[in-house]
Amino acid sequence: MTKPDAATRPDYAPRIPQSLGPLAGFDQGVWLKGDWHLHSRHSTDSTNNPVGKIIGFAERHGFDYLVITDHDVHVQGDVANHTWADPEYTSEKLLLFYGGELTAARGHINILSAEPYDHQRVFDARDARDWNLLALKQELGIHVSANHPSTKNHYGYSFDLADSVEIWNGSSWPKNITGVRIWDDMLLSGRMLGARGGSDAHHGVPDRPELTKPNTPEATANYVGTPTTWIFARERTKEAVLQALVEGRASVSANPYNPRVELYADLDGDGQMDMMMGDNAKPTGAPVTFEVRLAGGGIEGAVYRVKVVKNRQDFLTLQTDPVTRTVRFTDTPSPEGRSYYRVEIEGPQATYPEVPNSMALSQNMIALSNPIYFNYDPAF
Structure with a gap:
C-alpha cells in the first residue's frame, strides 16, 4: 500500500507558527540530559575507562545525570564494593545514580536506583522466575530497564517486569532498528513502556590507543552521550528523574549537540499544548493537533525530516x-x-567535538521521542 502524501491528506492541516504556541503547565519542570548505560574499569571487558575519566568528561560536556552500570557478573554481583565504592564515583555537578548491569543467561538488565540497594540479591536471583524477580524489584524499590532487546545479549525477561527499555544502544543507529520494532510491538499491545538510550561505552576515547581495543567502532566512536537521553523531570532530583523515565517524559538524540525533540498535543483544541510525551488521555472524537519541536543544539538553518x-x-x-x-x-x-503517536527525526548530524567518529555511525538519525497515548490502561 502506498502511503498518502501529507499535503493531499484530507485530515492534514499544516500550520507552521511564527512563534511557539503556549504550553499548558509544562513550565513546571526541567529538562536534564544524561547517559543510562556506561562501563568503567570495574568491568573486565572495559579498557582505558576509569570512573574519574567518565565523570570528568560528562561534567565538561554539561551533562546533568549519569549512572555507571558495570557488569555484575565480573565481580560476582558485588558492584557496591567496586563501582560504588570507587573514590572517584562522586560529583558536585552530576546527579549520580546507583546501578549495575545484570548479566545473565536470559540477557542483560540495567538496575537503576536513586539510592544504594542490595544488588547482590538481584544477582543471586538472576535466573529466578519473572514473578519472583518482580516481587524482589518491588521489595528493593529499584528500576528495571530492559537493555538492547535485539542484540546477541538481548533482554530475555518479561517486558511486564521492565520499567523502561533501551531502544537506542551505542552510536551505531542501524543495529537498533529491530529493537525499536520490539518496542513498537509492546506499545501496540497496550503497554506504556518508557524508552531511553544508553551509550554502553566500554572504552575511553583513545587518548592512549595502546590501552584501547584498536580498530573497533566502540573504541573510537562511542562514549558518554552517544546517544543522549533527555528527561523532563518535575525537579532536579534523582527520584524525579527516575519517575519521569517511567512515565516516558523523555526523548533520545544521537549526541548531546543534536537538537532535543519534544512532542506535544492540543487535546481540547483551545490552542494550548496540554499533552506531552508520556501523557495518556481519553480522546473526545474531535481532531487533535500535535506539535513537534526541536530545542537547542543542531545546525542553524537546517531542515529536519520528521517521521510520525x-x-x-x-x-x-x-x-x-x-x-x-x-x-x-x-x-x-x-x-x-x-492509539499512540511518536516521532523520529532525521537530518544532518551536529559535531560531537571529542567523539567525532560517532557521527558516521549514527548516519542521519538525529532523535526520537516517546509516545503520546490515547485510551491506554495505565494499570496494564
Missing part, C-alpha cells in the same frame, strides 16, 4: 520549518481503540 509513527505504522513524513524548527499535524484518535 502511529500504532507501529509510518503515518506522516513532514519537514521542520528552519526558523521555528517546529511542525504541526492533525489527526483524530479513535474514541474506542488505543
